[in-house]
Amino acid sequence: MTASIGALDTCARLLREPVSLGRGDPRVSLEKYGPLLLAVAVVSAAVFGGVVGTYRGGVQLVFAAVKLPLLWLIPILVTLPAVRALHRVCGVDVDYGQVALAALVGTARAALVLAVASPALWLLYSLHVGYHVAVLALCGSLVAAGGVGLHTTARILPGSGAGKAVANMLAVAAVGVVFAQSGWVLRPFIARPRAEVSFMRTVESDVFSSVAASWRSARGDYTGWDARRQGLLANPEADSP
Amino acid sequence: MIASASLSGLWLAVGGGYVLVGAIVALRLASRQASRAAALAAVACWPLMLPLLSSPSSAAPSGPLAARIEQCARELRATMADPAAADVPVVDDLDDLVRDLQQADERLGMVDALVADVGGASPAVAGLEALRGARARAAAEVEAVLDGMVELRLSIGLRSLAGNAVPVQDRLVDLRARLGALDEIAQFDHPRQS
Numbered sequence: 363m364t365a366s367i368g369a370l371d372t373c374a375r376l377l378r379e380p381v382s383l384g385r386g387d388p389r390v391s392l393e394k395y396g397p398l399l400l401a402v403a404v405v406s407a408a409v410f411g412g413v414v415g416t417y418r419g420g421v422q423l424v425f426a427a428v429k430l431p432l433l434w435l436i437p438i439l440v441t442l443p444a445v446r447a448l449h450r451v452c453g454v455d456v457d458y459g460q461v462a463l464a465a466l467v468g469t470a471r472a473a474l475v476l477a478v479a480s481p482a483l484w485l486l487y488s489l490h491v492g493y494h495v496a497v498l499a500l501c502g503s504l505v506a507a508g509g510v511g512l513h514t515t516a517r518i519l520p521g522s523g524a525g526k527a528v529a530n531m532l533a534v535a536a537v538g539v540v541f542a543q544s545g546w547v548l549r550p551f552i553a554r555p556r557a558e559v560s561f562m563r564t565v566e567s568d569v570f571s572s573v574a575a576s577w578r579s580a581r582g583d584y585t586g587w588d589a590r591r592q593g594l595l596a597n598p599e600a601d602s603p
Numbered sequence: 604m605i606a607s608a609s610l611s612g613l614w615l616a617v618g619g620g621y622v623l624v625g626a627i628v629a630l631r632l633a634s635r636q637a638s639r640a641a642a643l644a645a646v647a648c649w650p651l652m653l654p655l656l657s658s659p660s661s662a663a664p665s666g667p668l669a670a671r672i673e674q675c676a677r678e679l680r681a682t683m684a685d686p687a688a689a690d691v692p693v694v695d696d697l698d699d700l701v702r703d704l705q706q707a708d709e710r711l712g713m714v715d716a717l718v719a720d721v722g723g724a725s726p727a728v729a730g731l732e733a734l735r736g737a738r739a740r741a742a743a744e745v746e747a748v749l750d751g752m753v754e755l756r757l758s759i760g761l762r763s764l765a766g767n768a769v770p771v772q773d774r775l776v777d778l779r780a781r782l783g784a785l786d787e788i789a790q791f792d793h794p795r796q797s
Contacts, residue, residue, distance in 0.1 A: 389654055394698065396655075397640035400648060439650045459654030466651055 372398050376471045377478075383467050384518035388459035392466070399470040400435075406470070406477035407431040410503075411551065413480040417487045417496050418553040425561050429548045433504075434473050437541040438465045445533045452529035454521035464518035472511025476503060494580040496552050501573075508541060542569040625649040631656055666708030667715060668745055675752045676701045682756045683771065696775035700748075703782045707745050714738045744781065751778045 372395065375383055383395055411430030415423030446461045486499055516530045545551075546569035553559055578584070628649040632642040637655055645652035666672075679697065718735060721728055755774050 389657070392652070393637055393641050393655055396652060397638070397644040400644050400651070435648065439648060442650050457654070459657070462651045462654050 369398060369402065373402060373474060376402065376467070376474055380467050380471050380514045381517055384460075384463055388457070388463040392459060392463050396463075396466060399466045403434060403466075403470040403473040404431040406473035407434040410473070410476040410480045410483075413484045413487075414500055414551050416484060418555070418559065420559065422550075422553045422559050425559070426551045429551060429561075431473075433541070433545050433548050433551075434469060436544045437537050438469050440540050441533075441537050444536050448532045448536065449519065449521070449526075449529040452532070453525040454519070454529050456519055456521070460519060464515045467518055468511040468513075468515030471514045472507040475510050476507045479503065479507070493552070493554055494576060497576060498580060500552060504541075504545070508538070512537065542573075545569065546572060621649075622646070628652060628656065666705070666710075666712035668708045668711065668742070668749070669705070671749055672701065672704045672708055672745075675749045676704075679752050679756055682759050696772055696779065700752075700775050700779045700782070703779055704745060704748060707741065707782055711738060711742055711745070714741075744784075748778045748781055751781070 372383075376399075383391065383399070407430040408427045411427040412423055414430065415426030442458070442461055442465060445465065446456060446458055449456045449461070483499060483503055487496060491499070512530075512534050516526075516533075519526070519530075521529070547562070549563055550557075550560070625646040625648075629642045629645040632645050632652065632655055633639075635656070641652060641655060645655075676697070683697070714734060715738070718731065718738065721731060751774070755771065755778075758774075759771070
């Protein structure tokens, strides 16, 4: 009962006044709210993942509910040092604790916004929209929620002026790239209607070529899907014609 | 085939290394008296919990009322968490109140050391009596707040029998405000010292 009250209170503060969670000594706040914020982020993202999985149904519902929290957390875990470095390079003096707390609050808020908005996506999927429209709706939801999270993070981090604005833009770019590629590696979240359901697909190419191909397919041009693995993931034997 | 085997080996090594570092961070946090939830969270998300390692480990409180503060806080937490006191929320305000009490206690400890130091060397120095008086008032306020915490425990016990509502959060906020007033009085006594 008390735990649920604490979680509800934290969720209310995340939605109404997220900056209040980032006040004070970041280490004290991180110890006090960190585990709960993580739990909120994981549960909220899992709820949203479950809704995404309903497009295909069955075991895909579980797969998507497991993978969405990973998609939400991996980018901040990977980019925290880079975000701090970018701020310091731009003359914004932040310590690692402040960045970690701000990123955690932003991530939890974004995931919570996704969970709150998931009934709308559920309604859209229940109208039996096409696969590519479903993918674009998912991407749009993630980008919108990500924007909310990044805006929250930027509000909590100290500093002002042009230096902070530049640092925020660079941080958005860094987090965005890692987020997009994480989503690409962890796919499928929706699963094609006639494809075999699998937890993860084999890694091929990168997210940017896929987005371009998806955009073409949404307009009826189904070319450009012959993706190849590249760089560290390249497999010449398997990819040779 | 060889490429995919080395790739999965790479993933395993990266994943294993990540979890290993997480376990080490969690153990370090546990040894520094961090909360169990924070240590558990560090296993999976150690980059987020890493800053907790750089914070000073919880040193033993050093003020003259440290033991009583700790006892009152522990007993009030236990009372609030007792199943018989169902529906009494464990609120963040208690943590904030205890932190304020510990800070006030640390200031008392500092003043005690100062009085012993200066008073031993030159007992008649100007301002020493004023400092002693201020210290006595501050200590009395801290003691009064601690008494208030004991009264709150009794109220919670009475509530479990009589069923009347106990505004726990409001009481804790009141007690905190009382400590806050102490700071304001200190500022009033020494308005230009900063």
